[in-house]
Amino acid sequence: AQKITQTQPGMFVQEKEAVTLDCTYDTSDPSYGLFWYKQPSSGEMIFLIYQGSYDQQNATEGRYSLNFQKARKSANLVISASQLGDSAMYFCAMREGDQGGSEKLVFGKGTKLTVNP
Amino acid sequence: KAGVTQTPRYLIKTRGQQVTLSCSPISGHRSVSWYQQTPGQGLQFLFEYFSETQRNKGNFPGRFSGRQFSNSRSEMNVSTLELGDSALYLCASSIPSVEQFFGPGTRLTVL
Numbered sequence: 632a633q634k635i636t637q638t639q640p641g642m643f644v645q646e647k648e649a650v651t652l653d654c655t656y657d658t659s660d661p662s663y664g665l666f667w668y669k670q671p672s673s674g675e676m677i678f679l680i681y682q683g684s685y686d687q688q689n690a691t692e693g694r695y696s697l698n699f700q701k702a703r704k705s706a707n708l709v710i711s712a713s714q715l716g717d718s719a720m721y722f723c724a725m726r727e728g729d730q731g732g733s734e735k736l737v738f739g740k741g742t743k744l745t746v747n748p
Numbered sequence: 749k750a751g752v753t754q755t756p757r758y759l760i761k762t763r764g765q766q767v768t769l770s771c772s773p774i775s776g777h778r779s780v781s782w783y784q785q786t787p788g789q790g791l792q793f794l795f796e797y798f799s800e801t802q803r804n805k806g807n808f809p810g811r812f813s814g815r816q817f818s819n820s821r822s823e824m825n826v827s828t829l830e831l832g833d834s835a836l837y838l839c840a841s842s843i844p845s846v847e848q849f850f851g852p853g854t855r856l857t858v859l
Contacts, residue, residue, distance in 0.1 A: 666848065674836050676850035722791065726848075733804045734779045734844045740792040 635657060635723055635739035642744050644713045649721065651698070652708040652742045654723030664726040665706040666719060669695065671719040679721075712748045720744075750775065752841050754849035766827040769854045773820050773841030779803075780822040781848070782814060785836040794837075796808045798823050798844065826856075834858045 636655045644650040656665065673679040682690045682697045690697045698707040710717060720743050724736040753772045760769050772779050781804075782794040793806040797816035814824040820841075826833055834857050842848040 668850070671854070674855065675852045676838055676840075680847050681847050698856075711828070724791075734781050734796050734840070734842050734848060735793050735804050735806075736791075736800070736840070736848065737793070740790050748786055 634726055634737045637723055637742050639742045640740075642742055644710075644744065644746055646715060646746055646748050647712055649709060649711045650713055650744065652710070652721050652723075652744065654706045654708065654739060656704050656706060656723075656725050657671045658704075658727055659723065660727040662728060664725040665697070665699070666726070667708045668705075668724065669694070669719045670722060670741070673737075676722070680708065692708050709712035710744075715748060718744060718746045752836065752839060752849055754837075754839055754851035755853050756799040756854060756858075757852065758855050760827050760859065762852075762859050763829055763831060765829050766825065767829060767856060768823055768825050769839075769856075771824075771839035771841075771851060772823045773822070773839075774849060776848075777841035777843055778820055779842045780816055780820065781840045781842075782822070782824050783838045783840065784808075785838060785853075786834075828852075829858045831852055831858050 634657050663684045665682045669677045680692045680695045684698050692713045696709045720741045722741045723739045755770045781796040785791045794832045796804040797831045800816045812825045816822045838853045840848040840850045
């Protein structure tokens, strides 16, 4: 069963607008972590934001915020005030057993974001 | 603080050869994980090393192996290369149990 689902293969947004990238996950482990990474065409995976399953508040990092809805098993990434440099692939990933034992990440298929001027 | 480094950045090999890729984690990080990224299969977990021990392994054939040294640097080896091994190989380091940071990757082309 697919554990991370990103249903938007591609998204378009106008510069300076906000955009939400969807991610749903499936796990029976009560302890897990959710990650978002950005991958520009150069290939490097850039860490954006992390949310632990026990975190009470939604994670935020600058223009990035994670809309974590535990009951719905969703962890959507919100990018505010999009910039041209935000154009890239975005991957959602999950680490089960988040309190130790394995660092294995399971990735979704990604969403290609294009920011238009 | 220096990020995760991977060497070499690009490699071209022929079928049947073997290859060794290197990953130096962020200072203080003891866990190193390796991933293979291809257009068809996406990002797939290869293995994870923590304190010189393989802690987890993905579903890859035995031609894929790795190790970790006492300074936490890690190498992965692919023997008897096949065309399908052409991919971007990424390593990630972590403390662990907090954020994971990736290196720039090694792009392997098998001819």
